[in-house]
Amino acid sequence: MEKKKVIIVTDGDMSAKRAVEIAAINVGGRAISASAGNPTPLTGVEIIELVKKTDEEPVIVMVDDKGNKGVGQGEQVMETLLNSDSINIIGIVVVSSKGKDCRKLKLACSITKNNKKVNKPVNKYGNPVSKDVICGDTLGILTGKKDLLMVGIGDPGKMDYKDELLKGSPVTTRAIKEILKRNDTN
Numbered sequence: 050m051e052k053k054k055v056i057i058v059t060d061g062d063m064s065a066k067r068a069v070e071i072a073a074i075n076v077g078g079r080a081i082s083a084s085a086g087n088p089t090p091l092t093g094v095e096i097i098e099l100v101k102k103t104d105e106e107p108v109i110v111m112v113d114d115k116g117n118k119g120v121g122q123g124e125q126v127m128e129t130l131l132n133s134d135s136i137n138i139i140g141i142v143v144v145s146s147k148g149k150d151c152r153k154l155k156l157a158c159s160i161t162k163n164n165k166k167v168n169k170p171v172n173k174y175g176n177p178v179s180k181d182v183i184c185g186d187t188l189g190i191l192t193g194k195k196d197l198l199m200v201g202i203g204d205p206g207k208m209d210y211k212d213e214l215l216k217g218s219p220v221t222t223r224a225i226k227e228i229l230k231r232n233d234t235n
Contacts, residue, residue: 052135052136052137053100053101053103053106053108053136053137054106054107054108054137054139054232055100055107055108055109055110055130055136055137055138055139056078056107056108056109056110056138056139056140056141056142056225056228057109057110057111057112057127057130057138057140057141057142058109058110058111058112058141058142058144058205058221059111059112059113059123059127059141059142059143059144059185059187059188060111060113060144060146060187060204060205061084061085061086061087061088061089061111061112061113061123062085062087062113063085064204064205064206064207065085065111065113065144065204065205065206066080066082066085066111067206067214067218068205068206068212068214068218068221069085069109069111069205069218069221070082071214071217071218071221071222072109072218072221072222072224072225073105073107073109073225075217075218075222075225076107076222076225076226076229077105078105078106078107078108078109078225079103079104079105079106079107079108079109080108080109080110080111081096081099081100081103081108081109081110081111083096083099084096084099084110084111084112084126085111085113086111086113087113087115088113088114088115088121088122088123089111089112089113089114089122089123089126091126092126092129093125093126093127093128093129093130093133094129096110096126096129096130097129097130097133097135097136100136101135101136107139107225107228107229108136109225110130112124112126112127112130112187113187114186114187115186116146116186120189120190121186121187123186123187124187124189124190127187127190127191128190131190131194131197138197139198139228139229139232140197140198140199140200140228140231140232141191141197141198141199141200141228142199142200142201142202142205142221142224142225142228143156143183143185143188143191143199143200143201143202144185144187144201144202144203144204144205145170145171145172145173145183145184145185145201145202145203145204146173146184146185146186146204147173147184150184150185150186150188150189151180151182151183151184152182152183152184152185152188152189152191152192153181153182153192154170154182154183154188154191154192154199154201155194155195155197155199156169156170156183156199156200156201157198157199157200157227157231158200158201158227159171159177159183159200159201159202160175160200160201160202160220160223160224160227161175161176161177161203161220162174162175162176162203162208162209162211162212162220163175163211164211164219164220164223166223166227169181170182170183170201171183171201171202171203172184172203173203173204174203174204174207174208174209175202175203175204175208175209175211175212175220176203183201198228198231198232200224200227200228201224202220202221202224203220205218205220205221206218206221208220
C-alpha cells in the first residue's frame with residue numbers, strides 16, 4: 050500500500066484552519082480539519098490514523114503550539130508525523146509569527162502576501178525580511194532538518210487581507226502548490 054502524501058502547516062488557529070481547508074480544495078487535496086486547534090488537539094498517532102482514512106491527496110494537517118516557546122503540543126505532533134513510516138511528508142508550510150522563537154531554517158522559498166515567490170523568509174504579514182531567519186513557535190524541531198522541503202508564508206487567511214477566505218486563500222494555496230510542484234505532484 051502506497052503511503053499517503055502529507056503536507057504539514059505550522060499553524061492551527063481558526064483563520065489558518067479555514068485557509069487550509071480552502072487551499073486543500075483548490076489543489077484537489079484534503080485538509081484534516083480535526084488537526085486544527087490552538088494548540089493541536091490530537092496526538093500524532095490520531096492524526097496519522099485520520100490521514101490513512103482519506104481518499105484525496107495531498108493530505109494537509111495543521112500543528113500549533115499556541116504561542117508557547119519550547120517543544121509544545123504542535124511540535125510533539127509534528128515529530129511523530131516526521132518519524133512515521135506509514136505516511137510520506139512531502140513538505141512543510143512554515144508559518145511566521147511575531148518575532149519570537151526565531152530559527153534559521155533552510156527554506157526552499159517563501160510566498161509573500163502579494164503571492165510572489167522570494168528566496169528569503171517573510172514575516173507574519175507576508176512581507177519579505179532582511180534577516181535570514183523565520184520566527185514561529187512551532188518551528189523548533191525543524192532546525193537542522195535540511196532534507197525537508199519547507200516553504201515560508203505569513204499568517205494563513207490573513208496577511209493584510211491578501212490571503213482572506215473570500216479571495217480563495219491564494220497565498221496558502223500557492224505555498225501548497227509550490228510543495229506539490231517541487232515533488233512533481235499535481
